[in-house]
Amino acid sequence: MAEFVMPSLGADMTTGVLATWRVAVGDHVSQGDIIAEVETDKGLIEVEVFETGVVERLLVEEGEKVPVGTVLAEIDTVSVSAAESVPATVPVSEPASATVSATVSVPASAPGSILSAGSSEVDLDGPLASPAVRRRAHELDVSLQGIRGSGQHGRITLDDLVGVGRRARSGASERVRISPYARRMAAERGLDISKLPGTGPGGAIQASDVRSAKASGPSEPASPAERMQRVIAAAMTRANDEIPHYYVEQSIDMGNALAWLRKSNASVSVNERLVSGVLVLRAVALALRKHKSLNATWQGGQAVPSEEVHVGLAVSLRGGGLVAPALRNTDEGSLTDLMARMTDLVSRARSGALRSSEITSATITLTSLGERGVESVTPIIFPPQVAIVGCGATLERPWVVDGQVVPRPVMRVTLGGDHRVSNGHRGARFLSALDRLLQEPEKL
Amino acid sequence: MTSYRDAVRTALQTLLREDPRVFFMGEDVGRYGGPYAVSKGLQEEFGEDRVRDTPLCESTFVGAGIGAALGGMRPIVEVMTVNFSLLALDQVVNNAAVMRHMSGGQFEVPIAVRMATGGGKQIAAQHSHSLENWYAHVPGIKVLAPATVQDAHDMLLAAVEDPDPVFIFEHQMLYGIEGPLDTKATPPSPWKAAIRRPGKDVSLIAYGGSVHKALTAAEDLEKEGVSAEVVDLRSLRPLDRDTIIGSVSRTHRAVVIDEAWKTGSLASEVSAILAEEAFYELDAPVARVCTIEVPMPYAKHLEEAAIPQVDRIVAAARRSVVGG
Amino acid sequence: MTSEEIRAILLKCLTDVAPEIADEEIEDDADLRDELDLDSMDILRWVQGIHKALGVEIPEEDYGRIASFEDAVSYVAARV
Incomplete structure (x- = not known):
């Protein structure tokens, strides 16, 4: 699945109006096809698609004004590439016999199971953490508050602290915590990553944050x-x-x-x-x-x-x-x-x-x-x-x-x-x- | 519908029938019909020369198979489990894998070796491990892991046809599964990975027995609104990098499921490929779901807890998609 | 063909080249390049349009004789 986004048609473009769709859901599009017209500060611009596939959804209606990077349509590239290239979608048989369904079923509440049953129902009164974890947190000078534990019932483990320690140190060097993909996206869209809010683990900026980056320019001029x-x-x-x-x-x-x-x-x-x-x-x-x-x-x-x-x-x-x-x-x-x-x-x-x-x-x-x-x-x-x-x-x-x-x-x-x-x-x-x-x- | 074990048997029958150079040997494969009943009835049909019971000595009968292959035969050797195959590892690594290289291309070793792998049957720490990554480490041999009934059949045919040593790892929990088998269709290349289920939020990359758990996990994730793509590696050596990278380039997140222990596993290899070649596509750290690093426990609940299960895959995928 | 008809055709050719001027008053004796902000490419496209509409081919050396709208109408009227 590929996303067709409101393109940045110039370093300082922050929003655009989707003026006309040239395609409909179900249409086959090839790289380079004009699939929409976008009204920008520079006038009406025909926009090409960079993937080949089938238009699966149009997410923005004609006339709607959206920030650069907003997903306008979804292009299904999978079914096309599956038809054209080797890794075909091969149906796999359903496990039928009793022995197999036993292996794939989850031992949900088996007595004595040491698997985590999830953390949602536990009322936390302060973070759950063992003494060893608390000592290590003290050594690292990090607060346990706000750390999401990966252990049973959300218990913070020593492993969780390793990540946090790294975060704390990297924060000191003013390095922006951002996924490689999001960093690439932001660069392509000309967005300053130091100004993007991160909603991922440890405040990391992820692709979704880049996509929803709001235009922060001055108010809209008239003409x-x-x-x-x-x-x-x-x-x-x-x-x-x-x-x-x-x-x-x-x-x-x-x-x-x-x-x-x-x-x-x-x-x-x-x-x-x-x-x-x-x-x-x-x-x-x-x-x-x-x-x-x-x-x-x-x-x-x-x-x-x-x-x-x-x-x-x-x-x-x-x-x-x-x-x-x-x-x-x-x-x-x-x-x-x-x-x-x-x-x-x-x-x-x-x-x-x-x-x-x-x-x-x-x-x-x-x-x-x-x-x-x-x-x-x-x-x-x-x-x-x-x-x-x-x-x-x-x-x-x-x-x-x-x-x-x-x-x-x-x-x-x-x-x-x-x-x-x-x-x-x-x-x-x-x-x-x-x-x-x-x-x-x-x-x- | 055909069972996985019947699909392997059908392939064996076809090969024995159509090529006089093919013979099949291994422990208990003749009179007993194979430890997983794969070769039931084959000795009656093809005789003791072509379906041979061997002594309990892996080094000897794998070595004999390599010799027969060098001599122009097309041997198919069954080893009872991957744990036992370690006894034959010298023959594999020091003979089968290097013969073409050391003879300057004069000799080839067209042997096919099948063996069961994986846990889940409560047969404890000497019969339940997944060591296919040990084999996938070795240049000079090829390694396949059929996850479907169709692949169980097709990959054996491809292995015998291949001029190099091919090792097939059949997850022991798969012998009973049933699925469609088409013996007439042209099979896809065994060396390419397959997208078993397309998705757009996260790639679940698995092979062998784990593919089915990944598919179940994908169904569970769908209920939470997470669209998971399931990649079946199929070939463990060579690895189909293009399909792996292609999938992650669409989903930007990867969970690798591998029933081996995490350290030095195929999951590690796939993760490294993603870090090396798809770094700028990643929107979340690559996650691995592997067997807990203990000898496989005998007790049922402990064995279940040690092996990757659907809930662990779902949790890893969820963490990858929503963070936390 | 009357001078009024030629006028209308020349004006149509001009607004094809520069639709923005459709609503503007064109002073008959003003220099078109200055008055309407036309460049050499616009003039060429206008000349091409006139050729297509009326079959009159205006050579480059005569561009000076069609500098104003009034000049252009009489130049074309003499040749149509």
Whole structure:
């Protein structure tokens, strides 16, 4: 059985509204299928399922708002994997003969049985514990109060104290008592485990505690635009607090690129025309292949380089707001195909029909403000990414070619890097690679 | 419905009938029909050469079986209980298990050895232990523990077919159970564990006689709202790590039930596999329910108290799920 | 085709590209990029829409002649 939970579609998302179910109970789903639409501060997002199986239960109704991590549906993966893989559900015979039923039956209240009969009916007046246990507790400096005994009638045993002793010591070192699975879940959901209440043994945080972790942010803002702005605020504040940014800038002669583009656009139908942004997008992606330390995400105190290049495209929404969905594998496919994918992504971003993987998978962001005429951008990295590229307007500038000053269309490109991961030298090499690529647009 | 003992007998009959290289030997297996009546009538049917009574000397007749296997036969050897098999351990560990390795692959030892294991019949500390983990420790041999009527039949066929020494441990309390037997169906691989009951809150991992107790425990747990998955290991060497880890990756909690003593048991091995390979799936400590570390008592209530019982499995599973 | 009909078609193509502007008043002589916050990709999609609806292909070098809504209507009217 797998649980389909309200995903965290960004480091600062705390709640989401289950807007639409795309599946019904009994439907077969495969990994990657869109099974629901979730309304978040970033708009309506299509959410994929990560398991293959049969939808067994839908636990949240359409329109319901729930915290991140809330189980939305249960997917039965067992019957599917049983059908597909080896460990089949083989029926086992019922023990029929008298001899066997004797072995499997519980000696419930057999006289002289030394088995514990359970502790529920015993009225405890202070914890039950032997003198040896009390002495050991004294030595360990732990209180017997609140310890759940594993012995008969809840009697505290020496074994129980071993665990408690360890707990007391580990508490002193401020180590969070949490199950490995819960720790993994909390990390995936971006939850701070030191703030989670633990309801497991000895106050351990378990998966159920992570699941029911309540959103603890400020009160709900009024409009979607306000909510989105709050998300951006949180991400950018975090970026500014945590990431030591460095910046390098370069002016790139776009003459060759634009000339090639004009020629190319004049020779194809209007439906296959490209915009200059797609050339920059592709060039950024290709330059990243050689500069992997910029194409990475910061996870658990270190940068994890990504083998694949998914450039996030900063898309401003008319009427306010900003999203940066990923164009997956930006370095692959033809320019025409990339143009089509970019057009589709931007229009879906603006109509609020992004997929969850597009929201979360970018490995770097490209932001371009040149359309409005600004000369350069000093962008802030979008965590957990470790770099961002900003483009200004392409403007006619005096440019020296072979000792002669000539007018050339020039674009100012800025790379913002995370100094924990890379340095200015790396950024400079990336920008010159980008420059070289844009001088040979036919090779993009 | 067929009984477990009849399923083993059916497999023996099939093997003796279809392969002239197969013969069966052990203590009291011929005239007496076997200590658990598994081979009743086989000597009449196949003669004294192919169903042979042996002297009470495990080292000799297990060794003879190994020799016959080296010579091209397909011997099936029955040892009365795992306690007695210790007398033949030298033949097993120093000959059967190493021959392929030490001959550089020139010799194989296609012997199948069956024996009863486990407690519950009040036959005390020399006939009731579960020592299959001793065998599962040894590379070069394979170890099976059929828990169902179907497996009792299928695993013996698979053991004789296998080119390496295969040891089959039949829990002595299972001979009387009844269940469906299909001798025509293609059996599942004997080396894979089986999910006997799917569940989502906790995995009860067991083998042999304990599988039935785990299933009963799962029914009791269901009444408390706890959904337990029951994994039957089936093969103790090799262990099917994928199924074990797969189950715990779904339930995130594990209780391992093993009728052997806890220290150095198969339950320990399964727990270590989970700690090594499924650590980040665990939401509660792995629990083991094993036999209390005493020589098996004769007195009924003491024997029952020593062996893992349904209530201990339920309690361990409950602790795993709700904590405390 | 009357100028009013062309106007309606161009407006429809524009709101297909940018549905957010449906309710806005478009000043006939204002620069569309500034007025409606359109970028080069929006303009291209608009040009593609006009081509599909009316068969008029606007080459890139003529983008300057469709900068305002009024210009665009007369540019298209002359070619339809």
